[in-house]
Amino acid sequence: MSLRDTKVRILVLGVGGAGCNALDRVAMDGLPPTSPGEQPETGIPQLVAINTDLQALSNSLCGEKFQLGLKTTFGLGAGGDPIVGRKAAMEDRDRLAEMLRGADLVFVAAGLGGGTGGGAGPFIAQLAREAGALTLGFVTLPFEFEGERRCEQATAALGEFKRATDAVVCVPNDKLFEMAGERATVLDVFRTADDLLAEGVRALWRMLTKPGLINRDFNDLRRALEKRHDEIVFAFGTGEGDDKAMAAATAVTSNPLLGGGAILAEAETVLVSLRGGLELTMTEVKRVVSQVSQQCVQKPHVLVAASVDENFAGKLSVLLIASRARSATVEAALASPLPSDREMAASMKDKVAGGDAAMLTTAGKPGQRPEQAAEKAVGKRPGGDANRLRQQRLALEINVKGRFDKVEPTIYEGEDLDLPTFLRRGIKIG
Amino acid sequence: MSRPHCIVGLEIGTSKICTVVGELRDDGAVAIVGVGVCPSRGVRKAEIVDLDTAEQCVLQSAHAAEESASTDIRGVYAGVSGAHVGSLNNRGVQPIIGEHNEVTEADVAAVLKHARTINIPNQDVILHALCRRYEVDGQDDVDNPVGMCGSRLQAEVHVIHAVRSRTENVIKCIRDLPPLEVNEVAFNGYAAALAVLTEEQKQLGALVIDMGGGTTDFVICARGAIRHSGVVAVGGDHIANDISLGLKIPLSAAERLKVEYGSVSLEDTMKSQTVSLNGEISIGATVIFKDHLCQIMRLRVEETLQLIKRELDKSGCAQLIGAGVFLTGGCAHVRGIQQLAEGVLGLPVQIGTAKTVMGLTEALDRPEYATPIGIVRFGAMCEEMERKSARRAGRIKVFFNGILDSIRNR
Numbered sequence: 001m002s003l004r005d006t007k008v009r010i011l012v013l014g015v016g017g018a019g020c021n022a023l024d025r026v027a028m029d030g031l032p033p034t035s036p037g038e039q040p041e042t043g044i045p046q047l048v049a050i051n052t053d054l055q056a057l058s059n060s061l062c063g064e065k066f067q068l069g070l071k072t073t074f075g076l077g078a079g080g081d082p083i084v085g086r087k088a089a090m091e092d093r094d095r096l097a098e099m100l101r102g103a104d105l106v107f108v109a110a111g112l113g114g115g116t117g118g119g120a121g122p123f124i125a126q127l128a129r130e131a132g133a134l135t136l137g138f139v140t141l142p143f144e145f146e147g148e149r150r151c152e153q154a155t156a157a158l159g160e161f162k163r164a165t166d167a168v169v170c171v172p173n174d175k176l177f178e179m180a181g182e183r184a185t186v187l188d189v190f191r192t193a194d195d196l197l198a199e200g201v202r203a204l205w206r207m208l209t210k211p212g213l214i215n216r217d218f219n220d221l222r223r224a225l226e227k228r229h230d231e232i233v234f235a236f237g238t239g240e241g242d243d244k245a246m247a248a249a250t251a252v253t254s255n256p257l258l259g260g261g262a263i264l265a266e267a268e269t270v271l272v273s274l275r276g277g278l279e280l281t282m283t284e285v286k287r288v289v290s291q292v293s294q295q296c297v298q299k300p301h302v303l304v305a306a307s308v309d310e311n312f313a314g315k316l317s318v319l320l321i322a323s324r325a326r327s328a329t330v331e332a333a334l335a336s337p338l339p340s341d342r343e344m345a346a347s348m349k350d351k352v353a354g355g356d357a358a359m360l361t362t363a364g365k366p367g368q369r370p371e372q373a374a375e376k377a378v379g380k381r382p383g384g385d386a387n388r389l390r391q392q393r394l395a396l397e398i399n400v401k402g403r404f405d406k407v408e409p410t411i412y413e414g415e416d417l418d419l420p421t422f423l424r425r426g427i428k429i430g
Numbered sequence: 431m432s433r434p435h436c437i438v439g440l441e442i443g444t445s446k447i448c449t450v451v452g453e454l455r456d457d458g459a460v461a462i463v464g465v466g467v468c469p470s471r472g473v474r475k476a477e478i479v480d481l482d483t484a485e486q487c488v489l490q491s492a493h494a495a496e497e498s499a500s501t502d503i504r505g506v507y508a509g510v511s512g513a514h515v516g517s518l519n520n521r522g523v524q525p526i527i528g529e530h531n532e533v534t535e536a537d538v539a540a541v542l543k544h545a546r547t548i549n550i551p552n553q554d555v556i557l558h559a560l561c562r563r564y565e566v567d568g569q570d571d572v573d574n575p576v577g578m579c580g581s582r583l584q585a586e587v588h589v590i591h592a593v594r595s596r597t598e599n600v601i602k603c604i605r606d607l608p609p610l611e612v613n614e615v616a617f618n619g620y621a622a623a624l625a626v627l628t629e630e631q632k633q634l635g636a637l638v639i640d641m642g643g644g645t646t647d648f649v650i651c652a653r654g655a656i657r658h659s660g661v662v663a664v665g666g667d668h669i670a671n672d673i674s675l676g677l678k679i680p681l682s683a684a685e686r687l688k689v690e691y692g693s694v695s696l697e698d699t700m701k702s703q704t705v706s707l708n709g710e711i712s713i714g715a716t717v718i719f720k721d722h723l724c725q726i727m728r729l730r731v732e733e734t735l736q737l738i739k740r741e742l743d744k745s746g747c748a749q750l751i752g753a754g755v756f757l758t759g760g761c762a763h764v765r766g767i768q769q770l771a772e773g774v775l776g777l778p779v780q781i782g783t784a785k786t787v788m789g790l791t792e793a794l795d796r797p798e799y800a801t802p803i804g805i806v807r808f809g810a811m812c813e814e815m816e817r818k819s820a821r822r823a824g825r826i827k828v829f830f831n832g833i834l835d836s837i838r839n840r
Contacts, residue, residue, distance in 0.1 A: 410663035420672035
């Protein structure tokens with residue numbers, strides 16, 4: 001299937017506050033640059049803002065808006081609780097599925113750590129994949145200063161995202177802060193993230209739809225990214241003037257998101273997409289690609305795409321998508337199967353039925369150990385919600401630790417080394 | 431300055447806090463001139479759990495060292511260890527874009543910077559980024575790539591990282607005691623390796639195991655560079671704790687038994703040999719069978735060594751250890767540990783003592799002082815580097831011009 005001759009649906013979904021903001025950026029800068037009255041081309045991305053917060057949604061610049069979970073949240077937002085966010089998405093499951101039907105490429109943009117982005121986001125992404133679309137997540141992680149709980153929620157949500165999508169672009173906000181510099185305003189920092197998403201969507205769209213010197217179609221993209229369930233990295237660079245190829249290549253390879261070469265060094269698949277004016281030469285393409293592949297160590301699979309655009313005379317922009325070889329952690333995450341829909345629905349129902357107690361488990365007082373919170377939850381509500389509890393150590397064992405009773409345990413591959421060796425090995429002394 | 435420049439290493443250990451004063455001679459050699467030791471309190475598994483108490487001990491140890499070396503201590507180099515210390519290998523790549531594809535010092539700095547940029551957890555801080563080797567256009571094992579021609583420079587580094595807040599606790603513990611100041615921090619295991627291993631042994635390949643009171647730090651060196659390092663938060667305290675729980679005696683008695691009668695070899699203990707503990711327990715004397723004591727100790731030490739063995743296998747360097755294993759730290763005194771370690775690791779084992787410095791022999795010969803002495807050596811390296819870079823700042827221009835001119839004139 002090639003995008004140029006078939007109608008292909010690209011959906012860009014902004015889920016939650018941060019996701020919608022990113023989408024606004026895409027909408028604001030125009031995508032694609034169409035003038036009113038112009039016949040819409042094939043594969044024009046459809047932008048949809050999805051949020052539980054009605055007020056935030058009404059402020060969105062997006063043409064298409066989707067109010068999530070009206071019955072669950074009464075349009076008041078998820079209150080930072082992913083369970084509420086997920087429940088809201090489940091409520092509107094049918095409507096979402098309807099929207100996603102026939103989509104070929106779906107971007108899900110969300111800020112993790114909160115309720116809607118972190119809770120509803122992965123769910124929607126999964127629906128998109130079930131609808132047969134190549135699904136890419138674009139998520140931001142909260143700033144470190146936003147607190148441990150938010151960060152923990154974000155980490156959990158990122159894991160869900162990885163499983164639900166074909167690939168995830170993950171940008172820690174702290175890194176954006178680095179990119180934007182010390183004196184950057186709040187607006188600047190968030191704008192950096194929004195720009196990145198907008199540029200990524202635009203570049204992919206261009207690559208798939210505009211005629212090019214070297215064509216890459218949807219299947220190439222699919223092959224590069226499908227079912228990776230891992231993080232991928234986007235980076236951009238532009239160059240102008242005589243030596244624009246070198247300038248663009250340097251700009252893209254020095255992009256902070258590439259981690260100073262570390263990402264490229266480990267990359268398994270690299271997609272290099274160039275866009276230049278009509279005068280773009282093959283030599284320039286070759287220069288950029290060889291500069292990029294020089295930084296790669298693992299001899300990755302390099303996909304090259306180049307397109308020309310008469311509005312882009314004298315300039316060259318490079319988009320780089322790198323996906324790493326799978327790390328062990330991802331394999332482990334994949335080994336634990338994604339809960340099937342029914343299970344998920346059942347556990348959701350439990351949580352809803354559990355009401356206050358379920359809230360207590362997640363909300364737990366600050367400073368309170370999760371185990372304690374969990375214990376309380378169990379005490380109040382017999383049965384159900386067992387999957388949220390951590391397995392606990394038998395209280396008996398604590399007495400056996402002697403002087404290490406109150407210090408952080410030394411855990412090595414699941415074994416608590418503070419316990420005497422002879423006890424763990426069951427060797428009788430005397 | 432009439433006296434040679436002093437470098438002070440301070441290790442806040444689990445069982446002792448040790449301050450070592452070294453003098454940096456003009457020829458670059460380090461001589462140990464003073465040692466101050468104070469039994470440690472407020473430290474568990476090499477991490478500070480009671481700041482006030484630990485500060486008291488640091489102060490005492492520093493005072494003792496000042497007296498011993500008859501000098502004033504200001505800036506110190508501090509050692510860090512604990513389960514939070516981790517390591518990984520990373521590589522950086524730098525394209526050489528210069529006019530003649532020649533590697534410059536700036537390229538080397540950039541490639542090291544790239545290699546340092548790694549995804550360690552947010553709360554972590556890099557203690558050391560030690561360059562393992564360079565590669566220019568696929569040519570392996572380049573020692574100094576500056577001036578070589580190529581289009582791609584690659585560097586492999588071994589990065590040792592630790593949790594920021596816990597590292598800061600160590601620094602705070604010393605800074606809270608003016609006029610003491612912390613110049614730099616070092617990972618204890620790395621310091622022990624610096625003290626013990628000669629250049630030749632590093633080339634041959636060596637494993638340094640620093641078994642202290644609270645943790646066992648290890649460093650694997652091969653082909654002249656550090657390949658793997660880490661911490662297993664198990665040490666002498668665990669041995670005593672096991673004895674106390676296994677024989678149902680108080681911890682203090684267990685500690686005493688460990689030192690006076692303890693051993694990890696089962697051969698030299700007679701089955702029926704007993705030790706009586708007098709006065710420790712209220713009613714009468716308690717009789718302890720020595721083979722029970724040794725069995726508990728052996729199990730613990732053997733297990734810890736097995737964990738190190740596993741790390742060694744993981745590093746893939748097991749075949750590259752030509753110089754053998756060096757045991758340092760207080761646990762190196764445990765009777766029979768050398769034979770036990772040889773059995774577990776399948777490598778020749780020796781007790782590691784500070785070979786790379788001169789000075790007070792009573793300090794140099796003791797394996798438990800290897801780490802603080804190594805920290806002094808680390809301090810000397812830091813200051814050497816600083817001096818070099820200061821000198822280079824003035825020289826660098828000339829250097830570059832020289833190279834460029836020689837090419838142009840061709």
